[in-house]
Amino acid sequence: MKGAHVAEQTTRARPTLEAVAALAGVSRATASRVVNGGAGVRPPLVEKVRQAVDALGYVPNLAARTLVTRRNGAVAVVIAEPEFRIFSDPFFQEQVRGISRELTAHDSQLVLLWVESPGDYDRIARYLAGGHVDGALAFSLHDEDELAAVLRRAKVPTVLGGRPTDGIGQDMPYVDADNRGGAREAVRLLVGRGCRTVGHLAGPRDQTSAVDRAEGWRDALGEPDADLLCQGDFTAESGARAMAELLVRRPDVDGVFAANDLMASGALRVLRERGLRVPEDVAVVGFDDVASIAERTEPPLTTVRQDIEGMGRLMVRLLMRLLNDHGSGAPAPDPLITPTTLVRRASA
DSSP: HHHHHHHHHHHHHHHHHHHHHHHSSHHHHHHHHHHEEEEOHHHHHHHHHHHHHHHHHHOOOOOHHHHHHHOEEEEEEESSSHHHHHHHHHHHHHHHHHHHHHHHHTOEEEEEEEESSHHHHHHHHHHHHHOOEEEEEEEOTTTTTTTHHHHHHHHEEEEEESSSOTTTTSSSSSEEEEEHHHHHHHHHHHHHHHHEEEEEEEOOTHHHHHHHHHHHHHHHHSSSOGGGEEOOSHHHHOOOOOOOHHHHTTOOOOOESEEEEEEEEHHHOOOOOOOTTTTTEEEEEEEEEEEEHHHHHHOOEEEEEEEEEHHHHHHHHHHHHHHHHTTTTTTOOOOOEOOEEEEEETTT
């Protein structure tokens, strides 16, 4: 009798789809379509099924759902950076937050993968090819990166974060900000406030966002002297090194456009150490508008805002379009380029 009582409790704890259908007053097939995200069910019936699911605490069987929908309910987010960069750079945190929130709205899970060493490409390739995920979102790709080829070989629908480089991921849809236009606006602000020697602390040469921002700097200045560009890698430490190098090359510099907010924060630290006032002696503008950086620098940072979290959401929406169109012969979605805005604070 005790065993029968336990079995009864277990049955009660695991309501069936038939029970959902009975409570909602619909057929099992209709309940299944609603639970599995199928189309063709009238809104009043959808609402009845959802109320029955909530009332009974029904949880769909994942294996059965996969057979019906041919979906795993999971998406790989692949970042072509090592772990320490992902968890120390607020840019990645904001973008992953946007992706996670949008995936939740689509009842899908996030699987985070990153590239710590060259050997990780094989690991990622095996995982993606194993059918564990419905699609992939990949960002922070570098020139000659193996990741795009890995994604293509795995034959998983993929959306990139950022404009792909020539020959890498050209056939994949992507979401990006207007990096070049935003950079032009930043430099024009510096020129407009009277800066006569505007340097650029550039991001890595092998990433299109950094290349486009450097081009925007050149657009605004015409043909700036080559020694006004100092190279960095999007980290605060590289921003400090580039700022120190720029001061040696051009002691007359009175305006600086940094490729991102982290590099700008490093530049501000060096200027403060050298006794140079910001913006009176050297005005500084960054890029990203990451609140945890831009609002806390001394002085608060004027910067170009891109909607980082919003771009993560757009990547998911674009991927869902790919998944819905998969096998239909529909053309790949066009890239999405989001606008940037200049945020004025005290540094320029």
